Amino acid sequence: MTGSYLYLRAAADEKPQDTNSGFFPPLFITLKDSNTKSMAAGFPFRMPLDLDVTPRLTVLSSGLQGCRRFGSSAVNYSTMLLEADSERLYVGARGAAFALNASDISASSALTIRWEASAEQKLQCLLKGKDNKTECFNHIRLLQRFNSTHLYMCGTHAFRPLCAYIHEKTFVMSSQPEEGRDKCPYGPMTGYTALIIDQQIYTASQYDFWSYPDIRRNPPSPALKTEDAPTRWLNEADFVGSALVRESFGSSTGDDDKIYFFFTEKSQEQTTTYSHSRVARVARVCKGDRGGHLTLQKRWTSFLKTRLTCSLPEYDFHFNMLRSVFVMHGLTPQDTLFYGIFGLEWKNVKASAVCRFSLSEVQEAFQGPYMENQDSGSNWKEYVGKIPDPRPGTCITDSLRAKGINISTSLPDDVLDFVRRHPLMSQQVQPVDRRPLLFRRTTDYTRMAALVVQGLDKQMYHVLYMGTDEGWLHKAVDIKGQLHVIEELQLFEKPEPVNNILLSTNQMSVYIGSPSGVVQLPLSDCGRYTSCYDCIFARDPHCAWNGVKCVVVMTQSNRSTLIQDIQYGRKGCENTGYDVVQRSRSVRVGDDVLLQCELSSNLATPFWTLDGSEVQGYDLNSGFRTGTDGLLIIEARQDQSGLYICHAVENNVKVAVVTFNVTISLDLPPPPPTEQTHNLFATVPPPPEPPSSDGARPLLLLSPRNMEAMYLSLITVLGGLCVVLTVVLAYVGFCLRTGQRGKYSLRAAAAAYPSSKRGSRCRKQHRNSSHMELKTVSSHCNGICNGVSKLHNGDIQDGGFLQIVPGEGQTSMNNEPPPPAPPLPPTPQHTSPECEFPNGLSATLPSVLRRMNGNSYVLLRQSDSENTSPLSHSFSEELNRILEKRKRTQLLPRPDESSV
Template identity: 85%
Template sequence: MASLLVSLSCLCAAVVGFPFRTPLDLDVTPRVTVLSSGLQGCRRFQSSAVNYSTLLLEADSERLYVGARGAVFALSASDISASSALTIEWEASSEQKRECVLKGKDNKTECFNHIRLLQRFNSTHLYMCGTHAFKPLCAYIDEKEFVMSSQPEEGRDKCPYGPTTGYTALIIDQQIYTASQYEFWSFPDIRRNSPPPSLKTEDAPTRWLNEADFVGSALVRESLGSSSGDDDKIYYFFTEKNQEQSSTYSHRRVARVARVCKGDRGGRLTLQKRWTSFLKSRLTCSLPEYDFHFNVLRSVFVMHGLTPQDTLFYGIFGLEWKNVKASAVCRFSLPEVEEAFQGPYMENQGSGSNWREYVGKIPDPRPGTCITDSLRDRGIKVSTSLPDEVLDFVRRHPLMSKQVQPVDRRPLLFRRTTDYTHMAVHMVQGLDEQMYHVLYMGTDEGWLHKAVDVKGQLHIIEEIQLFKEPQPVNNLLLSTKQMSVYASCPSGVVQLPLSNCRRYASCYDCVFARDPHCAWNGAACVDVMTQANRSALIQDIQHGRTGCEKTQYNVVQRSRSVRVGDDVLLQCELSSNLATPLWTLNGTEVQGYDLNSGFRTGTDGLLIIEAQQDQSGLYTCHAVENNIRVAVVTYNVTINLDLPPSPPVKPTHSLFATLPAPSQGLSSESSSSEGPQKPLLLLSPKNMEAVYLSLITVLGALCVVLAVVLVYVGFCLRVGQRGKYSLRAAAAAHPSSKRSRKQHRNSSNMELKTVSSHCNGNGFCNGVSKRHNADIQDDGFLHIVPGEGHTSPNKEPPPPAPPLPPTSQFPSPECDFPNGLSATLPSVLRRMNGNSYVLLRQSDSENTSPLCYPFADELNKILEKRKHTLLLPRPDESSV
């Protein structure tokens, strides 16, 4: 029954999309999306190694040390792609790998030497530890020569056995502090390994850590400027099994922060070789009003301030359910953490997990505190001098009752479709003299989000695709000296500039970004740090809208000439995901949501339906963002009553006459109204009707059997076309006069025309290749005629279509239709729920070129590329 309930809840979550209501003010959309192909100033490092997970940045030596599987690299921090990279290869032996396989471990992932620890040990050496095929080893590295300076030593007390086990480590004053589950049969532990005395956490009679999964640790020098002679402290962040199970605590796992004192030496008899200062408390990151509770801590970043009390802890939180993607970012302050450790204790009043707040007497000195001047005055100078009563209380009361609340009492950010993995933060001073926190957050699919904290809420400036293939971001580092952010992934390391202000082409685009690094100087968007004179710069981080009222900007201008009755698509691409399009005709807003208005508006353009002469005029597409309307592109549209006069043709005995190409009667650029002439339509519908009636009469009189055969063949062709889209029939049914248009509309056959001058980067106009269609200068069209349409019983059947030109007129087609036309699906669909016209192709398998991909494969590729694009909150019902 339990498994059935879980399955039903998962099914409901998948159907509904998310089991809770969404806080719209926190579910922030990145303003700009930058694909990997459009990265500027990007440098990469890749080698034969994989799993680049450990980073160490040395600002003085300008080196970036990278730990991977079986190797350690020393790269230039200014340019990681430079050829001056140094390498230490350190892989497990074949014998060790065989022993690892015999232990039942994976010989493709686990039975290798994954570098888990890489930090500075002293002024001349680095220290590293690796899993070494489930037999951890550690070694020293001579920084100058970049070689291992000694034989590897035992590392099972300093490094976990597996490459994915939760782990954190610090080397402080040549002492190694680590936290992990070191062996697969042992309990999680926080240890100080060397030099002696070594310390660890307690596991009896009260277990201090319960299936803990560590994500980070930090040293806070609280002894600096302390009036009480306080000690430095080390804070650990992890997720563990919940110990406070009750009617109000239903979560299986909770996020924790623990603390130990750097000067702790353990107890004399009680808690010998154990921490005497260990305390832990719960970190809460939730939205009770929406019933959101983020209990899994994924990553933490410690931001040190001018004083220890200014220290901030940024945490990335997730949900317990692995099948639901969601992330939240919460911020905690050191004073709030200390307040929790000074509050009441929790007590386990049974053999189970029934923890309640302790209300009894608390021994003196207060259990879990560090050695201070007041204790030294009482003769307690080290932890081994603490009374046994105090140490016994510490052993049984490691958990605090008070929870640590976020500084803002709610998350800074909530993302319901993103799993953040790591984060880095730094402070930037804006032109308004305020300090802003800029966050860089990596995702599980290889994207980097840059955000700025404005009044307790994050604005995501941009999302950057680091790799084409989705892969998680393993680590992030920032360098203000190099003005770079470094991101490590399984396949390599990426170096990006902290900002790329040149991406913003106008003043409004620069101001809307709200990037503290960027400002408008009157001609371009520039990096503030590079400007000596900042008095004339324009920047508005607080609101992202003011300062550009008097600036000039260029608006793209285009002209269109179309025929009455045709459909016209005016394209408008917006660079910002937060902007919405607004169309005006001669300064008046176009209402494109009424079916009788003659217009349809979408995220990619404006569609004029069956254009009339009174719809001629100046169309302008505006981008509306932050309640500011900015013109993007204008179209001077001219709608003509008739086609341009056809050039004279020589008399011919053929049944066909030369008429202008279809592109002349459809929308086109003003500079391309003429095209090649092709024999496509009959000379006159009235004359052709008489000719065909005469031919049918003669054939019927000559041979009745032939008439029966023709009827049979016609029936077979109609059945064969059922449910298919016929480009040949559509071309033949194209109306060339008022009378034929009327007959066409009275028929039950439906016709869909698509007209667009928008061309993507691959040289295709709305899916139709320009280079393959010499007769279409700027626009493509598609007629969709369902095969099962029936003619009116009072009308004669329409004449059969003449054959189209052979395919040899279209050189080197990539994908040929049976009728010789060539079409390709668009390479990028920015938003599929707008009024975008897409040419879809259906044909028989025997007519498909071997160079073409199946239709389903092409569509799947498009949908995969569209995974990270924005969905409109209200889909358009007219979407194609």
């Protein structure tokens, strides 16, 4: 296939570069051709690199600056209302509502309303089969301003919704709770949205156990709802948001204000190109709708809905689940934008996309063709028949008033009947950019808020704050239709979802509601950027460099000298200085050296130079390895000495981060030994180095590393001997205290061994019972000492096994304790050159650890004789002989570190 290329990656053996945007396991294959669409084998799918954006900075909860928190015994802080005039933040939680100081939510001036469900109501909720740990409580779902003096609050009240008015100044309920089943859902997790407009309550939810989802307007104006027969207007809808757009403002046609509802519902369209079980929708109703006179009585006459698409058609992936929406109001109603968070329909896959829609395109869809369903089934097709006049679903305008239609009840029945059967529009609403602004794998965004910030270049930038299901806040800026994620902030040490986000330009704060409490953060922490380049690379519209530090632009009266580059993030710092960390390293030849270089930006890549030349750290024979944590010098050579500089490359700009002056020498003096080491080996001179075959002396034969390994081996031997000696002495002491048969002795080998030409050096005579002897023989004697293995008197039947036999001492006739054992005499040392170990360690070292088939055993002797063997040697002499023997038998230039 011409022009094809194959992507093959096994994620089982590779760690993703970014945990937040890593591959899904285990294998991903994409085959692409210029004449065909990409085909993905399984999941994950390959996305354009400019969409799968990585946050530039990652800030943990311990590094948050200016963070304030509020919490109480209540949980599930899901409803928030911010009023700039009163500087209050109203919060609704489970069983309580709070009025917080918006400038500092952690202040002690918080006002509280406790509103718990009664024990009787909780019991009735439990009898209905609901969960008494989550559902059978009063969850506040609505908290909004009702008029100039009162707020309105509704709660689930253990599956019996109630509502109440709250006096704003005193923050107490001004009346007894009233019935709320038509204004509030029964459960805390049911999809729900509500608006209070001119003291009229507009809600959308599923209000009862058996009822269908519904969009309602409650009294005192005429109560309206959606139709459910013969054509169901809402099909298992899950509402996520709503918004009022005052389209009558400055309207030349006398149009009415609209209320837009956003939700996900079961699909009604079936086309030849795709089929999805659930789709995202936007619906609208007119604020002045009064219902029909006979047809659609107490029903909406202006209800229309259409589909919101957030997809990548070239990859055949559609994000159908709408999770959250934020309305960005413009200078005019036509400038209104809708930002939506979308997810995939698959519940076991975490992914999110952000799409942006314009109100003008939504209006255009509602002016397009209708869909119809003739057989009341699921096969909806585009309607091609005659459309009655006036156009069904429109609001009352000046042209209708000129015809005598001043209210919806005056609309003709044929128009109302058409609306009743054709609520769905055929034209879908595409994103403004015709693709998502952002796509994030392994991330589920839950809520979003946005604001407009003017940059120093006089352009207006949309800054988005998006919360995740694991308690992270992502801040991003929209640059030319692409989101640049400035930072990700960890809000909580333990993961928990973000329930709500509110922004305040007056307080310069963002407020986040969660199950455990409320968090207040500054809109931007410009002080986090310590250099000009760091401030510019962030591309944060709130921040700029003033020549000394990164500052908040809104706090600066003189902005003429500020530096900011949001469009490209790389200009303006060419003539500014910055500090570079300087370090020195001295190592010896053959060592592996790691030069650490930690980059604060997740978007930066390291670039290393040695004396001004680039370090090639990817060639297997280069002697270098480069990684995200630094540069590794493998088996350092002298020609690798020099000045190493680590640069951070971001937006095609190199910035020096740290320098290393590395000196690599043949050998370095070892660190001064401790007093214990000095006393132990003070008399041991270093052994001479044997010449090599060509007459040259190897430099690393007895290097400090080799000596250190040998010393550690000897110390291990001596430590093992001490352990064995302690066990033997403890056992002997136990035998001496037994007292039933008097003294006991450990008999060792036979009195005589078979003679051989080399066996006499391994033979030990059995002495009288007044002393004891514990004897073992090394297998390295190669059979010379095999006479030990047999004993005619039955004391020891096999070499290496010990037997305790009664001694000749008499049993004491009284209860006096036995006399204490005499002190141990000096241990005699015997040499046995014929039984030396292959590695050069002699069997005659005092307390030496011997080996047989991988098991260790020792030669211990206790005797009442003060005589010592004439063959005994001092410890230093014996150690010298060991080293000399080791020198002649060592074959490798350095010891095997794994064996050491």
